[in-house]
Amino acid sequence: MNQDTLNLTQHSANDINIHAMSQSVTQSDILAQLEQAFVQHFGYAAQQVCHAPGRVNLIGDHTDYNGGFVLPAAINFGTWVAGHTRNDRIINVVALDCAGERVSFSLDNISFDEVSPWSNYVRGSLIALVKALPDFGGADLVVKGNVPRGAGLSSSASFEVVILKTMAALYDLPLSGEQAALMGQQAENEFVGCNCGIMDQMISAMGKQHNAMLLDCRSLEIQYARMPEDLAIIIVNSNVKRGLVDSEYNTRRGQCEQAAAFLGKASLRDVTLAELNAAKAELEPVLYRRAHHVISESIRTCDMLAALNRHDMAEISALMAQSHRSLKNDFEVTTSQLDILVSLLADKLGEHGGARMTGGGFGGCVVALTERSHVDKVLATLAEDYHAATGLKADIYLCHAVDGAFVAV
Template identity: 50%
Template sequence: MNALIQTTTQAFEFKFGYKTNIVVQAPGRVNLIGEHTDYNEGFVLPCAIDYQTVISCHKRSDDLVRVIAVDYDNQQDEFWLDSPIEKHPNYRWANYIRGVVKHLKKYANNIHGVDFTISGNVPQGAGLSSSASLEVAIAKMFQILYDLPLDGNQLALIGQEAENQFVGCNCGIMDQLISALGQTQHALLIDCRSLEARPVSIPKDFAVVIINSNIKRGLVDSEYNTRRQQCEAAAQALGVKALRDASLTELKNIETTLDPIVFKRAHHVITENERTLKAAQALVNGDYKLLSKLMAYSHISMRDDFEITVPAIDYLVEIIQGVIGEQGGVRMTGGGFGGCVVALVPKDKIDSVKTVVSDNYAKNFGFKEDFYVCTPSEGAHAICL
């Protein structure tokens, strides 16, 4: 992170002509288990990772917002808070910022302008929530600069509103919530209905390993929305507010009346909620054999019921499972159709996992993986320079 701080503070002085010592960061995340459960008001078990968006910033006396995106060739955007905030005609990255500011204004009308520079190292397009990291960092920046009475849940909701209503991606709340609330060396068991979050300790002799397949997730937006509609159809057929409220018995009772595809989608969500609650308890109990089994079943369910994995991802899960056995867990994580595999790996097995992946993945699938060894990290906060 120090390199990001240096990059943003130097860019700030160069572009704006004065110095600042105010730095804010918000992390990306990986979800250990609980896939496609968040928008069904269910349970998820993510952790924040030590890859983040970093902002150097300073408040202004007027209502002008000026931002430099260091990672996009120092592209600049500026807009006035006292004018209607519209989408940027050219820069997609700018819409995340404009969207957060527009929705933040609904909760806080006493904000003024800001100069800031942004850089980040959360891999983009890998399902590690680079966009949520950016949204939460922006909201946190305004909260700190203007001493706004907003807690982590509210910052997360502002980020989600911006992405849903301004950027136009119909995401759940998990990504923003873990970026805002993450805790060092812990995952959070999040109830996506109440937004209650319970920390679950991850032992220090385990690492969270993320392997990016580098298969671009071309179908993910349209397929995500289709899955969401199928889940809503199942909830309606069951007469419940969301699939979180349904049991497997209730689902099986109406199986003959449901479209078989809709049944499979609901079967995944209902069983995934059960697995997520059990996985959190398994971590608490140090029962890694059960955790391994639950993560494996989660992957099988994503493959067979939710149908969001691809052969390369299935292969990565298989070869990593062969190395770690029952001493950790591995599964696909994220929206699906490519993206990443997450593994909870004993630290003494990291090199073996890295070797089996580098020796076999590229030669079988023609893509070179990216390998990230992560530490569960703190959520959005200011950094004192």
């Protein structure tokens, strides 16, 4: 069995939806669709086609904006943009996944779009690019993606990074991966209105094939961990939809800042578990729990890097279970459906793999790591039990780690 195929004979289409890039739409298919759509909308051929991947965070959630550690992998689902320069300052963007909706605006007058909110990721990213590298002009762009929106796999960061990568390619701008990540984060924080950390944009820009990436969100130092050949990444969308900007994500960030300030530190990165526990009696219980998750999660994330390098499945399983319990009890961002998914997976996998909620929470996805020989067992569990317990169908994404943003054509 390769990285994207499995035996489907025992699973009913009524119970489970399975997505694997190599089984349906290939990269060449997407390139052909984009190039054809570009000609249809603009009447001439695109100059460049760029790609930026989505991501799954293997462990380390809500640590990034606290200056801690995260361990994501870029995945083989992402966003594609075909583009061509213009001789003026106009940006035209066609979103194929939004029924071919088209927006136009000038680089000299970028304002928030209430009518087509998807375009704000483009607008915010270009505001950041104009400030840093203003020597570029307009462009005609066609966008297509296959990262499920609202699932916690970072479709927004993929979108931001690929827009920046495309403009840099079209105008030969000296834009590094780290710069693109920081600009995407700026767009999200200052224009879109979500106080996300740097993880999503950094892994989309700087991912490495067959590797997970340990990111120090304070220093932006990167270490890569080779993913063992027989280790499968299985992403399970609970299909509990969430809106990150409108959720309690920003509330959680504020609580972390309050806890750090109470402890006299710039961020929770500067607080040890011993210091937190010493102040437990004086700290509001909810702030203690939030801080306890963040501090312990960063420790688990560094331990996970070592466990991956050792291919220690028992330790990987234990760390992922601890992470989910912390997200449930201390950070309170799981849902009953996510908890059910993790419990079902953990019961079947035992020490042969782990499962945990991934992403911002309040819905979205669970990630499981296991040997490929256990993949069918995972799918059978979901087909038999998840729908019966929740009334929902799970979407399964069979993934592998890929490179960050690149110019495809």
